[in-house]
Amino acid sequence: MSTTLKDSYNRPIRDLRVSLTDRCNFRCFYCLPHGEPPIAPKEQMLSYEEIEYVCDIFVELGIEKIRLTGGEPMMRRDIEQIIFKLAQLKANGLRDLALTTNGYFLPHRALSLKDAGLDRITISLDSLKRDMFRIMTGVDVLDRVLEGIAAAKQAGLQPIKINAVIVRGHNEEEVADFAAFAREHDVKMRFIEFMPLDSGHDWSREDVVSGREIRTRIEGRFSLEPIDVHRGSETASRYRFADGAPGEIGIIAPVTEPFCGACSRIRLTADGQIRTCLFSTVEHSLRDVVRDGASRGEIIDFIESVVMKKEPRHYINDPGFVAPSRSMSFIGG
Numbered sequence: 175m176s177t178t179l180k181d182s183y184n185r186p187i188r189d190l191r192v193s194l195t196d197r198c199n200f201r202c203f204y205c206l207p208h209g210e211p212p213i214a215p216k217e218q219m220l221s222y223e224e225i226e227y228v229c230d231i232f233v234e235l236g237i238e239k240i241r242l243t244g245g246e247p248m249m250r251r252d253i254e255q256i257i258f259k260l261a262q263l264k265a266n267g268l269r270d271l272a273l274t275t276n277g278y279f280l281p282h283r284a285l286s287l288k289d290a291g292l293d294r295i296t297i298s299l300d301s302l303k304r305d306m307f308r309i310m311t312g313v314d315v316l317d318r319v320l321e322g323i324a325a326a327k328q329a330g331l332q333p334i335k336i337n338a339v340i341v342r343g344h345n346e347e348e349v350a351d352f353a354a355f356a357r358e359h360d361v362k363m364r365f366i367e368f369m370p371l372d373s374g375h376d377w378s379r380e381d382v383v384s385g386r387e388i389r390t391r392i393e394g395r396f397s398l399e400p401i402d403v404h405r406g407s408e409t410a411s412r413y414r415f416a417d418g419a420p421g422e423i424g425i426i427a428p429v430t431e432p433f434c435g436a437c438s439r440i441r442l443t444a445d446g447q448i449r450t451c452l453f454s455t456v457e458h459s460l461r462d463v464v465r466d467g468a469s470r471g472e473i474i475d476f477i478e479s480v481v482m483k484k485e486p487r488h489y490i491n492d493p494g495f496v497a498p499s500r501s502m503s504f505i506g507g
């Protein structure tokens with residue numbers, strides 16, 4: 175590895191999340207409850223050549239893991255092409271190319287993603303019950319997403335992670351059922367605390383189901399054993415089933431148990447803005463730097479200077495907390 179990007183707190187930056195589009199075909203109430211705000215014009219979005227170019231630079235700077243996200247990244251028609259190009263960066267030090275998707279397009283396209291060079295996939299699934307799935311996502315397509323999970327498995331995109339945002343009064347009673355699903359389908363279940371990143375700005379602390387409660391609910395049915403107490407920059411506390419059953423549990427608790435001290439992530443939005451924290455209130459336009467004709471060296475200087483501004487931590491739990499104006503669908507979850 176030639177370089178390591180480091181922030182001013184000496185945290186190595188190894189993980190880049192790239193949002194491919196702001197658009198989404200779901201209307202999850204904790205993300206885009208009122209539908210998409212006006213979509214930014216196409217010319218403001220990074221082209222696949224620009225994504226490839228800047229990712230090449232990020233990998234030169236020590237990025238080892240790229241996760242493609244959105245919006246719904248599979249709404250981008252050139253996603254296979256993007257994956258194919260980014261997979262070539264493995265020769266330069268990229269170790270892991272992953273995708274987060276709502277699973278809607280997977281029944282027909284899981285294999286083409288795998289063939290293009292994708293390593294791993296995370297699929298969002300907020301309820302195993304048709305009605306609650308519809309209430310939470312705004313679309314009545316639970317069966318199709320379950321088909322998508324099966325297709326991803328069939329295509330060999332393993333290990334499959336499943337994300338569920340747990341929100342009070344919605345799906346907290348299903349937590350142990352999700353654990354049973356993980357065992358039955360041999361997937362890595364990831365339970366995520368509800369964060370103040372909804373475009374409706376309706377988040378309230380009472381709606382957060384804490385990581386501790388999630389664990390207690392699972393342990394009411396299945397005994398868990400921690401997998402690795404030293405989790406490094408991993409967002410999830412991970413557990414295996416004590417009885418040796420397949421599957422894994424991960425609890426991501428950014429609200430009640432922040433893990434900012436080990437954060438190794440930065441984000442690139444679909445319109446080319448670098449965000450140094452999910453909760454940043456400022457963005458840095460890499461797109462403008464690239465389009466203004468900066469040399470590769472100048473782009474590197476820009477990225478390094480932006481990374482030095484990475485926030486020490488998020489401020490969700492501070493009295494003056496201001497939620498970012500862009501929702502998760504714009505930031506790239």
Ligand code: SAM
Binds near residue numbers: 369
């Ligand atoms: N459309 C893709 C999907 O559904 O996975 C990728 C983008 S989505 C923004 C990425 C992840 O962010 C999803 O697992 C989603 O549940 C999560 N997410 C969105 N808003 C959130 C919030 N307010 N709190 C916690 N997680 C959130």
